Amino acid sequence: MVASSEDQNNNSLIEELLTEADRCVACGLCLPHCPTYHLTYSEADSPRGRIALMSGVASKRIPLNKKFIQHMDRCLTCRACESVCPSQVAYGRLIDDARTLIHKQGFSVPQGAFSKNSKLRNFVERELFAKPARLDKLRPMLRLLIGSGLLAWLLRRNKLRKNILFQSLPFLTMRNLPGQVWHRVYPAKAALRGEVALFLGCVARMIDTETLLSTIYVLNRLGYKVHIPNTQTCCGALHQHSGQMDMALKLAQQNIHAFSGLNIQAVIHTASGCGVQLTEYASRFGVELPVPTIDINQFLAAQDWSEITFAPLPKKVAVHEPCTLRNTLGAAEYLYTVLQHIPKIEVVALPGNNRCCGAAGTYFLDQPEFATVLRDEKMQAWEQTAADYLVTANIGCALHIANGVAEKGRKIEVLHPVTLLARQMRIK
Known part of the structure; x- marks a missing residue:
């Protein structure tokens, strides 16, 4: 009997997970650097313990159950363990593979209306984050809700007050939520030094346009022409870390297409979480953006600022x-x-x-x-x-x-x- 393509993909995923997990020598040097181990002092909430659990599930020595999922979900994916691992185990890849196994099995640990695999969460990730141009259209509504005080009023009077995501929104300033329409090109405001593209992301373009507009302003003042392709989308990190690897690949391919054909020397990102995802397209999916991706701070650190004047800030x-x-x-x-x-x-x-x-x-x-x-x-x-x-x-x-x-x-x-x-x- 010939195995289906899905079975082949699952077998490949399990083989990849076991091969990488076997590289861990269980030395324990990662334990002091793990935030969740610091909180629970449970081996199962440490990188070493999680790798052992992953290996056990992948080899079917232990079951994929809610207890296993709990320990995987507790991982922050901060990857502090990777930075100190003498064997250079790709822990970030391992935890993503483990979550992909969980997602493929259809397991979840319910934790509220916006928990993993909830209908609301899946809708937001599929119809908003994966199609971020829609977020631009929602921003005026968010401005109205916050500016009028209506959202704060709703939070005081119904179950939304228990939702951490909605609790965070009133703390945003109106400065972060201009009624912004993105232009394809923002011309340099000094002698032209080069051309770059700006990756907007999904969350930032909805609730932190001040950072994006500040980036455009600074780059223009330094002499850079900034391109913003309107077909760019979410980087895919949220989907990948939830085990939705197929969707993450789809978003990666869409971004690669969006930034191809532009006369640019780099794609600039302002959110380091997005930056990691963009940078690791090649190692994760075997595809990559046509030019290097670079964090805005690193890019600015290499520039000549001799023509720029700053007001003092004695703070x-x-x-x-x-x-x-x-x-x-x-x-x-x-x-x-x-x-x-x-x-x-x-x-x-x-x-x-x-x-x-x-x-x-x-x-x-x-x-x-x-x-x-x-x-x-x-x-x-x-x-x-x-x-x-x-x-x-x-x-x-x-x-x-x-x-x-x-x-x-x-x-x-x-x-x-x-x-x-x-x-x-x-x-x-």
């Missing part, structure tokens, strides 16, 4: 390093480099930057208890710095941390470094 700025920027892209240092262009600024690292803030894509929705504990650690770290601003380079981290700041009644703005640069450039 202390704490830098949060997203896991994706620190552990995977290896570009956290550029956060500090670009901010130093602002006169009189005091830039300090947020204590505990080696540990995840708990946002981790949709983790703060799926595992709110763990996510809140990890975020509270960041709140304590910020209080140690007494900083006036907190900057981070990932929209998920910014939203999660800003929610924590608001809950505690603190007055500190959480924003992207490029936004701070743009503000000081605009001040005459």
Whole structure:
């Protein structure tokens, strides 16, 4: 009997998982760096323990049950373990493969209306995140809900108040939600240095257009023509980390098509989570964007700023390093480099930057208890710095941390470094 293509794909997935899992020598050097092991001190919530569980399920020595799924779902995919692994085990790939196995089996652990495999979650990921042009049309409605106070009123009076996603929205400022229509090209406002494209993402283009507009402004002022292809879509990270590998590949192919044929030297991203996904298209799917992808901070750090004048900012700025920027892209240092262009600024690292803030894509929705504990650690770290601003380079981290700041009644703005640069450039 000839195996079906689906069976062949499953067998290939299991073989890949077992081969990579066998590379783990169980040395345990990863354990002190794992945020969830730090919280539970359970072997099953450590990278070493999870790899053992994956191997057991893939080889059918142990069942794929809700307990297994719980330990896989508790993983933040921060990949801190990868950065210290002497065997260079591709843990990020392993956890994605494990979640793909779970998804193919149709298992889920219900945790509310926006949990994995819920109808609402699947609708949002399929019809909004995968088709982000629709998000642009929804933004005016979100402006109305927030600006009128209607969303806050609804949260006080119905079950939405228990949903972490909706709880976060009132803390957004109207500055982040302009009625923006994206142009295909934004011309340089100085002597032309080159041409780049900007990856918008899905979440940022909905609720953080200030960062995207600031990026365009800064690049234009530096002499770069910025292209924004209107057929670009979600990077696919949310789908991939939920085990929807086929959809993630489809989105990757759509983005590759969108950015092909442009006269550009790089694709710039402002969210490090998206950046990792774009960068790893080749290793994950065997396809890649036509030009290199680069984080905006790293790109700006290499530029000549001699013609740009900044207004002084005599304030202390704490830098949060997203896991994706620190552990995977290896570009956290550029956060500090670009901010130093602002006169009189005091830039300090947020204590505990080696540990995840708990946002981790949709983790703060799926595992709110763990996510809140990890975020509270960041709140304590910020209080140690007494900083006036907190900057981070990932929209998920910014939203999660800003929610924590608001809950505690603190007055500190959480924003992207490029936004701070743009503000000081605009001040005459």
